[in-house]
Amino acid sequence: MLFCLLLATSGHALELSSRHHPVAVAIPESMTLPDGMRADDKGRLTCATCHGIEDLEDKRREDIDVEAEDFLRGGPWKKLDAFCFQCHDEKPYQRLNIHVQLDEKGAPREETCNYCHRETPDREHPPERDEVELRLPVERICLGCHLKTPHLNALAHSRKVEEKMLENIQAAEKEHGIILPLDGKGHVTCVTCHSPHEKGVIDPQHPAGRQTADRGVEEGPEYLPSRWSPIYQADKEERLPELEKKLGRPVTLQYRRLAAEVLMRLPARDGSLCRACHSFDD
Ligand code: HEC
Ligand code: HEC
Ligand code: HEC
Ligand code: HEC
Ligand code: HEC
Ligand code: HEC
Known part of the structure; x- marks a missing residue:
């Protein structure tokens, strides 16, 4: 809600993707911001906490250079995770690398297949592409x-x-x-x-x-x-x-x-x- 208000006060309604990080949330006491990142005077996250681009919230999307080095402060970041872990503890966010799909013997770990596939496909006789049944449309499966x-x-x-x-x-x-x-x-x-x-x-x-x-x-x-x-x-x-x-x-x-x-x-x-x-x- 805070997030919407914040945007509403700016001239443009810069719509962020639903996966975008929450903004205008209070920084808990347990969290220490790294050097170079600052909260607003109420101790909340602002655009400028994370982004090194001035007045980002007032810009039109097409005017934003998401490829600028400082788009994410301290960037460019080779691994986005490293950016996140400046504020968050690494442990709870450690993710399953779903691409490690073969075990020590070279056999497939079926539990990884079923993360994306409805059924484990036949590796010997791969199905035609249009027969592959994924859990989500292909353009969303990685996101x-x-x-x-x-x-x-x-x-x-x-x-x-x-x-x-x-x-x-x-x-x-x-x-x-x-x-x-x-x-x-x-x-x-x-x-x-x-x-x-x-x-x-x-x-x-x-x-x-x-x-x-x-x-x-x-x-x-x-x-x-x-x-x-x-x-x-x-x-x-x-x-x-x-x-x-x-x-x-x-x-x-x-x-x-x-x-x-x-x-x-x-x-x-x-x-x-x-x-x-x-x-x-x-
Ligand atoms: C906690 C850090 C953080 C804050 C605060 C933050 N962002 Fe972001 N933003 C990110 C990250 C991380 C990405 C994704 C970058 C990538 O994928 O390489 C991103 C991506 C974006 C993008 C491009 C992708 C998209 O979702 O459209 C825009 C535009 C953007 N942010 C604008 C804003 C604005 C405007 C604010 C303030 C209202 C804001 N951000 C606040 C971290 C933050
Ligand atoms: C599967 C096809 C495909 C491959 C592979 C591919 N591109 Fe593209 N590329 C596209 C399409 C489609 C567009 C968007 C339409 C356009 O601008 O021509 C695009 C656009 C671009 C643009 C313009 C982006 C912008 O600013 O709008 C650049 C630069 C580019 N590609 C570079 C590369 C480079 C470098 C590689 C290799 C690492 C690559 N592409 C591989 C299909 C491809
Ligand atoms: C036009 C081709 C192209 C498209 C489309 C593309 N990538 Fe990439 N991606 C690359 C290239 C080139 C690299 C460099 C790494 C390499 O060659 O192994 C890369 C690297 C990556 C990495 C590793 C980054 C790192 O530094 O560790 C990830 C993760 C990734 N891509 C995910 C995605 C996801 C998710 C999508 C869809 C949203 C996507 N890519 C779309 C070409 C592409
Ligand atoms: C500048 C510090 C900062 C950075 C960098 C940052 N976060 Fe956060 N993040 C916060 C704060 C503050 C909150 C809100 C308080 C909380 O939930 O702990 C938060 C909340 C979250 C939440 C919980 C959201 C919810 O709705 O409950 C997730 C998930 C998250 N961050 C993931 C990430 C990821 C992934 C990245 C990297 C792309 C990242 N964060 C980068 C500060 C940061
Ligand atoms: C991260 C998601 C993901 C995981 C995990 C995954 N797949 Fe897939 N798979 C896809 C997608 C997307 C396609 C369709 C595009 C392609 O062929 O690469 C596909 C296609 C296939 C195909 C058909 C290839 C073709 O085009 O003919 C086979 C066979 C297959 N997967 C086997 C497996 C097996 C076995 C595992 C587990 C060891 C697995 N997959 C794990 C996403 C995944
Ligand atoms: C269950 C979560 C998950 C899903 C779904 C997923 N990935 Fe990944 N992917 C990871 C993790 C974890 C890594 C390891 C590096 C990292 O943390 O970014 C990774 C790494 C990568 C890399 C970099 C190469 C490497 O070995 O580090 C590429 C490229 C990539 N993923 C592409 C994809 C594509 C394409 C899809 C969709 C078909 C996809 N991923 C779906 C979790 C996932």
């Missing part, structure tokens, strides 16, 4: 645990794929022997780029099982800390100018290098993943 904005550009990608791009996707699926599944409305979604499955759950010869996994799922991807490095910008490989020309507007990419990838349908590191959909002029 209980992950945010809609788990990383830069994820939200910008939940878009419908145009005809030309669809042709690229189909060609890439064929070329690499993989799947890049879209949601029911033809939008890019999390599992378009990510496999939800630990490598080995589905036969790696099967298109749904073929994936990039440089490391274990427990470890997660690894980044080199060369953010905003001039080397990156100079790197022709990224072909940013072409992309900007195509889109007719400036584009911010993730200025950090991937050192190791996991749960990816194709490697992003060398651009293969991006090229499955985007065509750049050579």
Whole structure:
């Protein structure tokens, strides 16, 4: 309620997602805010407690740069959890890594399958994609645990794929022997780029099982800390100018290098993943 009032007093009704963190709530005595984060004079959370963008609440959504380093104070954050744990105790929030799906013997842990699937699918004879029965629509299945904005550009990608791009996707699926599944409305979604499955759950010869996994799922991807490095910008490989020309507007990419990838349908590191959909002029 407080939250609505707060927004109502500002010029714009900036609507936050239902999963957004509560605002204007009192900070309990047991909680210590980290350096650089401040409560308002009544000891409550404000936008500026967490966000380093001035007058965020008065801005229009399209004017907010969610990819700015200080969008979340102290950022960019490699793991969102680390941001949360500055205020919250780690323990109660520790989450089940549902992607650890094989036991020590390499057998599937069925309890993990049933988190997303209505029934455990047959790994030997994977069902057709439209026969897979998930507990939630595919575009929502990841969001209980992950945010809609788990990383830069994820939200910008939940878009419908145009005809030309669809042709690229189909060609890439064929070329690499993989799947890049879209949601029911033809939008890019999390599992378009990510496999939800630990490598080995589905036969790696099967298109749904073929994936990039440089490391274990427990470890997660690894980044080199060369953010905003001039080397990156100079790197022709990224072909940013072409992309900007195509889109007719400036584009911010993730200025950090991937050192190791996991749960990816194709490697992003060398651009293969991006090229499955985007065509750049050579
Ligand atoms: C306790 C910390 C915290 C407070 C307080 C907070 N936010 Fe956020 N906000 C977050 C986090 C965390 C995210 C998700 C970032 C991500 O996914 O990378 C987020 C995301 C957002 C986003 C983009 C995604 C979305 O849900 O639309 C907007 C816009 C936003 N916040 C605005 C606000 C405004 C306006 C206020 C004050 C009314 C506010 N935030 C207060 C932590 C906070
Ligand atoms: C600046 C400190 C701060 C940060 C950073 C922060 N929180 Fe909170 N959070 C609070 C406060 C204060 C409350 C309200 C008091 C309470 O419930 O302990 C709260 C409440 C919550 C609640 C309970 C909400 C409810 O409706 O009961 C959850 C869940 C939560 N936070 C998760 C997160 C997650 C996930 C993140 C990271 C994305 C995060 N918090 C980051 C301060 C913070
Ligand atoms: C985090 C959610 C999630 C978990 C956990 C999960 N799956 Fe899936 N699974 C999906 C989604 C989404 C699809 C459809 C898209 C795809 O094929 O990747 C799918 C598809 C499949 C398919 C069909 C692949 C195809 O497209 O032909 C098989 C087989 C499968 N899962 C087996 C399993 C098994 C076995 C487990 C447990 C060890 C498991 N899944 C755990 C989300 C999950
Ligand atoms: C039950 C909660 C849960 C669900 C549902 C879930 N994840 Fe995760 N996921 C995790 C946890 C926990 C991690 C470990 C890292 C972390 O805490 O962020 C993780 C990590 C990841 C990673 C990073 C790789 C790694 O090994 O750390 C990717 C990519 C990912 N998830 C994609 C997905 C996708 C795509 C879906 C939906 C098909 C999904 N997740 C559904 C809990 C979940
Ligand atoms: C256009 C492709 C694309 C889409 C769509 C996408 N991701 Fe990612 N995601 C990536 C790339 C590239 C990485 C870098 C890590 C890697 O290559 O292993 C990544 C990394 C991650 C990580 C690990 C972050 C870390 O630093 O530990 C998580 C978690 C994740 N994605 C979840 C999601 C979820 C949830 C969605 C849907 C809301 C999503 N992704 C949509 C391409 C994508
Ligand atoms: C499965 C298809 C697909 C993959 C894979 C993919 N993209 Fe995209 N990308 C899209 C779609 C769809 C859009 C939104 C429509 C548009 O702007 O063309 C988009 C938009 C973008 C944008 C513009 C975002 C904005 O600001 O609006 C950038 C930048 C981008 N992609 C970069 C990448 C990079 C870098 C990779 C590889 C890590 C990648 N994409 C992988 C489909 C994809």
